[in-house]
Structures are given as C-alpha cells and as structure tokens.
Amino acid sequence: MKDTPQTKRVIGLDAHPYLFSAAALAGPDALQAQVIWHVDRADLRQLERILKRHAQPGDTVVLEASGNSFALAERLYAIGLKAIVLESQAVGRVGKTYCATDRTDAVKIARVYLSGLAHEVWVPNETAAERRELFFAYRNAVCDSVRERNRIWAFLNQQGQRRPRGLRLSTPPALKDLLALRSWTPTQQWLLTELVEAFRSAEARRKRLRARIAEEVTRDPAVFQLVRLLGIRDLVAFALAAFIGPIERFENPKKLVAYFGLNPSVQRSGIGGGTGPLVGNGRGDVRSLLIQAAQSILRYGQGDTHRWAVALKMRKGTPIAVTALARKLTVSVWYLLQGFFTPLTEITPHIRIKVHKIAVSIGKTRLKALGYPRLSAFEEEKLQYLLSPA
Numbered sequence: 001m002k003d004t005p006q007t008k009r010v011i012g013l014d015a016h017p018y019l020f021s022a023a024a025l026a027g028p029d030a031l032q033a034q035v036i037w038h039v040d041r042a043d044l045r046q047l048e049r050i051l052k053r054h055a056q057p058g059d060t061v062v063l064e065a066s067g068n069s070f071a072l073a074e075r076l077y078a079i080g081l082k083a084i085v086l087e088s089q090a091v092g093r094v095g096k097t098y099c100a101t102d103r104t105d106a107v108k109i110a111r112v113y114l115s116g117l118a119h120e121v122w123v124p125n126e127t128a129a130e131r132r133e134l135f136f137a138y139r140n141a142v143c144d145s146v147r148e149r150n151r152i153w154a155f156l157n158q159q160g161q162r163r164p165r166g167l168r169l170s171t172p173p174a175l176k177d178l179l180a181l182r183s184w185t186p187t188q189q190w191l192l193t194e195l196v197e198a199f200r201s202a203e204a205r206r207k208r209l210r211a212r213i214a215e216e217v218t219r220d221p222a223v224f225q226l227v228r229l230l231g232i233r234d235l236v237a238f239a240l241a242a243f244i245g246p247i248e249r250f251e252n253p254k255k256l257v258a259y260f261g262l263n264p265s266v267q268r269s270g271i272g273g274g275t276g277p278l279v280g281n282g283r284g285d286v287r288s289l290l291i292q293a294a295q296s297i298l299r300y301g302q303g304d305t306h307r308w309a310v311a312l313k314m315r316k317g318t319p320i321a322v323t324a325l326a327r328k329l330t331v332s333v334w335y336l337l338q339g340f341f342t343p344l345t346e347i348t349p350h351i352r353i354k355v356h357k358i359a360v361s362i363g364k365t366r367l368k369a370l371g372y373p374r375l376s377a378f379e380e381e382k383l384q385y386l387l388s389p390a
Contacts, residue, residue, distance in 0.1 A: 008026070008027065008033070008114065009024060009025070009026045009036075009058065010024070010025050010026075010033070010059070010061075010062055010110045011023070011024045011025075011055060011059055011060065011061045011110065012024075012025065012062050012105075012106040012107055012108065012110030012111075012113070013062065013063045013072070013106060013109065014102050014105040014106040014109060015044065015047075015063065015068060015069070015072055016044070016102075017044070017067075017068065018043070018044055019041050019042065019043065019044055019102070020039075020042055020044050020047060020102075021039060021040050021101075021102035021103050021105070021106045022038065022039045022042075022050070022054075022061075022106055023035055023106040023107045023110060024036050024037050024038070024055075024110075025107065025110040025111065025114070027114075029114055029115075030111045030112075030114035033111065033114055035107060038103055038106065038107075039054070040103045041102055047072070047076075048075060048078075051076070051079065051081065052079060055081060057080075059082070060081075060083075060084060061076050061081050061082065061084070062083075062084050062085075062109050062112075062113040063083065063084070063085050063109070064086055064088050064092075064105075064109055065086060065087055065088045065121050066088065069085050069121075070085065070123050070124060070129065073085055074123075083123070084113065084120055085120065085121040086109065086112065086113060086118040086119070086120060086121060087118055087119050087121050090112065090117055090118035090119065091108070091112050091118050094111075094112050122245065122249060124245055125245065125246075128241075128242055128243075128245040131216070131238065131241060131242035132242045132243065134209065134212065134213060134216070134238075134242075135213075135238065135239055135242050135285075137209055138206070138209040138210060138213060138235075139285065141202065141205045141206040141209050142206055144205070144206070145199065145202040145203045145205075145206045147202075148198045148199035148202045148203075149169060149199050151195055151198075151199075152169065152195045152196065152199060155191065155192065155195060156178075159182070159188070161181050161182060164177060164178070164181070169196060169199055169200070170199075170200060170203050174196065175192070175193060175196045178196065179192065179193075210235070211361050211362050211366060213235060213361075214234040214358045214361040215366065215370075216238060217234040217237050217238050217241075217358070218382060221385065222241075222337065223237050223238065223240075223241040224237070224382065224385070224386075225337075225341075225386070226241075226333065226336060226337075227351065227355070227386075228336070228341070228351065228386060229329065229332055229333065230296075230297045230301050230303075230305065230329075230350070231293030231294060231297040231301070231329060232293055232329070233354050233358065234358045234361065235289065236289045236290070236292075236293050239285070239286050239289050240286065240333055243283050243286050244256070244333075244337070247334065247337040247338055250334060252334075253330070253331040253334040253335070256330055256331075256333070256334045257327055257330050258281075258282065259282050259283065260282045260283050260286055260287045260290060261280060261281045261282030261283065261284065261287050262282075262287060262326055262327045263327075287326075290326040290330060291322060291326050293326065293329060294309075294322045294325035294326040294329060295322055297309065297329070298310070298313065298318075298321065298322060298325060302350075305325070305328065309321050309322075309324070309325045312324055312325075343387075344386050344387055345387075346387075347383050347386070347387065351386065352379075352383065355379050355382050355383055355386075356375070356379055358382075359375045359378050359379050359382075360375070362378075
C-alpha cells in the first residue's frame with residue numbers, strides 16, 4: 001500500500017517483560033486501515049533494531065499503559081520515534097473474546113488509537129519518574145511494616161495471648177516484654193524473635209524512605225510551598241508533585257480534580273438523572289491521601305474553610321463534606337503551583353509544627369551532614385523561605 005497525504009501509519013506495540021509483538025497499520029482511519037507488516041513474539045532486547053528496520057520517519061508507535069510502557073517509550077524516543085501511551089482501561093474494552101493473541105492485541109492497540117477512543121497518558125519526565133519510584137517504594141514499605149506487625153499480633157492471638165496495652169514494637173524492650181508474657185517453648189521464642197526482628201527491619205526501611213521523601217520536598221522550592229496549605233505535609237506534597245508533574249499540563253483546576261478522581265459522576269437521560277458518587281477513576285493512591293488530608297482539616301483545622309466544611313458536614317454528612325473538602329484542597333493546589341497565591345505574610349503555628357515534623361523525619365544525623373548544626377537552624381531557614389520564596 002502506497003502512502004498518501006491522508007494515510008496514517010501507526011505501529012501498535014504489545015509488550016511483555018521479555019517479548020513484544022508489533023503491527024503496523026496504514027490508512028485514513030481505524031475502519032479502513034490495513035496491516036502492512038507485523039512482528040510476533042520477538043525478543044524485547046531487539047526492539048530498537050527491529051523497529052529501525054521496519055519503521056519509517058513519521059511513524060507513531062502506540063503502547064498500552066503497563067508496568068514497562070514508560071521505559072519503552074523512552075527507548076523509542078532515543079531512536080527518533082514518536083511514542084504514545086494509551087490508558088489501559090479504554091483499550092481493554094475493545095477486543096474479541098474468542099481470539100486474544102499478542103498479534104491481535106498489537107493490531108487492536110493501533111486501531112483504538114486511530115479511532116480516538118482512548119486518551120493519551122502523559123509520559124513522566126525523569127524527575128517525576130524518580131519521584132514515583134520513591135513513592136511506590138515507600139508505599140510498599142508501609143505495607144510490609146503493617147503486615148509484619150499483624151503477624152506478631154496473629155501469633156499472640158494463636159497462643160491465646162492478648163495484645164499488651166501500650167506496647168510499642170519498635171522500642172528495644174518490646175521483645176523482652178513479649179517473651180515475658182508466658183512460658184514459651186524454645187521454638188516459640190525463636191519464632192517470636194524472628195517476627196519482631198522482621199517488623200523492626202521493615203519499620204526501619206519505612207522510616208528511611210520517609211526521611212528521603214521529606215528531604216526531597218525541602219529541596220524543591222515549588223513542592224515545599226505546598227506545606228502552606230492546611231492538611232498537606234511532606235508526604236502529600238511529594239505525592240502531588242510526583243503525579244502532577246508540570247502543572248501546565250492541566251489547563252484549569254477541574255482537570256486536576258478529574259485527574260485524581262474527585263469529580264462526581266454524572267448520569268442524565270431524558271428529564272431524569274443528576275450527579276452521583278465519585279467516578280472512581282484517576283490516581284486512587286493520591287486521592288486517598290487527599291481524603292486523609294481533608295479529614296485532618298475537618299478534625300483540626302481553623303478558619304473559613306474549616307467552618308464551611310463543618311457546616312456542610314451538618315447538612316450532608318461526613319463523607320460528602322470530606323470529599324468536597326478534598327476537592328477544594330486540590331483546587332488550591334492548582335492555584336498555588338500556578339503561582340496565583342499571595343505571598344505568605346506570617347508563620348502560623350500549624351506551619352511551624354509541620355516544618356518541625358519534617359525536620360524530625362529527616363533526622364538530626366542527616367541534617368548535620370547537610371550542614372545544619374541543629375534542627376532549629378533548618379526549621380528557621382525553611383520558614384524564612386516560605387515567607388520570601390526565591
């Protein structure tokens with residue numbers, strides 16, 4: 001098939017950890033496009049060599065969002081090809097249940113792109129990609145720490161022992177207190193020791209990752225400004241920065257609200273219908289952090305926003321008030337990152353407390369290595385920056 005000015009050449013790429021299949025389609029639209037060449041179940045290490053041989057200048061390579069799609073997109077950029085990542089939810093809805101192979105999936109990805117049914121996913125830049133990796137590592141460390149703690153409580157419950165009140169497993173006397181609960185057999189003592197050591201190892205890793213997150217937030221002036229907002233500290237600010245990336249890609253606050261799935265669903269047909277619960281799309285992990293931040297504002301906040309949220313809670317209930325507050329907080333994040341906030345004129349007590357907690361998370365040892373003799377020196381420097389950002 002000879003290319004014409006109206007013909008589009010699209011290469012659908014279905015990639016796995018070790019193999020990939022590719023199919024090139026040419027045609028004016030999804031219906032008329034024809035397969036002009038395909039590669040089935042090739043070694044992923046040969047991706048660049050194979051595409052250089054088959055692809056032409058101006059071809060677009062389309063991938064479905066998956067675990068390695070962003071890394072593959074970077075490899076394609078390096079050899080001069082345009083790579084587009086499509087959201088997997090829309091791509092997954094299209095296909096034949098009676099025939100699902102890597103080759104048909106590659107063709108399907110290309111046709112879905114030509115049809116315009118799937119939205120393009122932003123490929124994170126190097127900074128955003130590293131922040132996401134750190135965020136995921138911290139999230140996994142939290143899960144590991146909780147899992148190891150629950151295993152200790154499950155072991156005690158299996159032996160008919162109640163959880164000791166006030167016991168903190170991360171403290172040095174915790175193991176001694178657990179061993180003193182009853183007369184354990186040598187094997188039970190060994191198992192209990194292993195469980196406690198596993199928890200302490202997971203908890204230590206969680207603290208190291210949290211300290212690194214706090215340090216990264218204080219290094220980036222734009223991200224550190226987010227701690228001005230009620231309910232946002234280092235973890236939420238870091239997660240927002242990791243997944244938002246350049247704020248310019250969201251043309252208005254509604255786009256950012258929808259990105260985190262905080263917009264209500266809309267169902268209208270005829271004369272009936274209206275708005276419903278949250279759509280459930282978007283970044284669920286960041287949405288949960290924003291919900292937690294809203295709960296904190298509702299519980300401990302002050303000022304006009306807090307009074308508005310309390311009044312809404314009295315009328316509509318806590319879930320609706322918390323969701324609306326998270327939505328309002330997201331809108332504030334958009335305006336702050338765009339530079340539309342007025343400069344801070346005074347340090348409120350809640351900001352001072354947040355900066356102190358960030359310093360504690362980083363730790364005295366690390367702050368001394370960074371050139372701060374005391375926590376107070378670090379805190380005063382960061383507070384002064386909030387008052388007069390560069």
